[in-house]
Amino acid sequence: MTLDLDPLRSGLHHRHDRVLIAAVAGGDTAHRTYGAPEAADAEIGSVSKGLTGLLYQDAVDRGEVTPETTLGEALDRPEGAYAQATLGSLATHASGLPPQPPYGGPRTMLRRTWRMWRHGENPYGDSVDQLLDEAADVRLGKPRFVYSNLGFALLGAALARTAGTSYERLLLARVAEPLGMTGVSVPSTPRCLGPTALTGRSKGGRPHEPWTGEAIGPAGGVRATAADLAALLGGLIERRAPGISALDPAADAPGASRIGAAWLTTRTGDASVTWHNGRTGGFASWVGVDRDAGVGLALVSATAASLDRDGFAGLARLRAEADRC
Structure with missing residues (x-):
């Protein structure tokens, strides 16, 4: 079949005027950037966690870590x-860590969030060492599902420290390059952005600073192009992505879903969809695959309005078209 992305684009709300779309169906792959240059890169938000999940499972497959490896061991921070939080519990959001780092001083998380909504500021920007110091006294809760940016920031830091490199270099070497995702980056400061980097906007149209920062990278700081999204979908559907078993459900998650290493699996009708979404101050994203049907869809918008409904509906449309072929 020949994939036509225009119907998927026309189904989006008009506020999504700059959007990256990639799709795989019927053995065909297509990608396109609407409202911006084809090579434009965008924040994929918490879809970054899905990439960190692949890195985690790849590290397990390599024998570098186990699900029982603790953060104290991996980070050499026993104090x-x-x-005592294990990497396996972090990967499934069941470590007992809170959703956000417990930042103190003049830049508490509450103040950061308020300034993000009021002024479009980046609420993150911290280094890994700053994060580790700030989180040193965090209170661990019960080991149950709590969606945690802090948990995935620490998981990515632990994987990078174990491998003796930075998170960005690890992601490029072990996931992005093997899959041909040549436009991926994890900028630590705004100066690291390339000339094709899109600037995001809030749902109401306010421009937002980019979410750059070494610490937030594994949880929400990755940028990618439409071509990168297509390469990722192909690797997930064809089961050749490093750490591919990260997609396999291992624990219960809210909403009748199951979770692997970051990736959620949800039953919708007769289909089983494995997916992750994301939202930053200025961007929204959704990536999902039906591995049994061999279809996948990725949407990233430079407007921070949810794409979840569009993602599930678009994937169902692709599946129906593939079935007709």
Whole structure:
């Protein structure tokens, strides 16, 4: 079949005027950027966690870590209150860590969030060492599902420290390059952005600073192009992505879903969809695959309005078209 992305684009709300779309169906792959240059890169938000999940499972497959490896061991920070949290629990959001880092001083998380909504500021920007220091006294809760940016920031830091490199270099070497995702980056400062980097906007149209920062990278700081999204979908559907078993459900998650290493699997009608979404101050994203049907869809908009409904509906449309072929 020949994939036509225009119907998927026309089905989006008009506020999504700059959007990256990639799709795989019927053995065909297509990608396109609407409202911006084809090579434009955008924040994929918490879809970054899905990439970190692949990195985690790849590290397990390599024998570098196990699900029982603790943060204290991996980070060489046995004094931290987070030291006993295991990498396996972090990967499934069941470590007991809170959703956000417990930032103190003049830039508390509450103040950061308020300034993001009021002024479009980046609420993150911290280094890994700053994050580890700030989180050293964090209070661990019960080991149950709590969606945690802090948990995935620490998981990515632990994987990078174990491998003796930075998170960005690890992601490029072990996931992006093997899949041909040549436009992926994890900028630590705005100066690291390339000339094709899109600037995001809030749902109401306010421009937002880019979410750059070394610490937030594994949880929400990755940028990618439409071509990168297509390469990712192909690797997930064809089961050749490093750490591919990260997609296999291992624990219960809210909403009758199951979770692997970051990736959620949800039953919708007769289909089983494995997916992750994301939203930053200025961007929204959704990536999902039906591995049994061999179809996948990725949407990233430079407007921070949810794409979840569009993602599930678009994937169902692709599946129906593939079935007719």
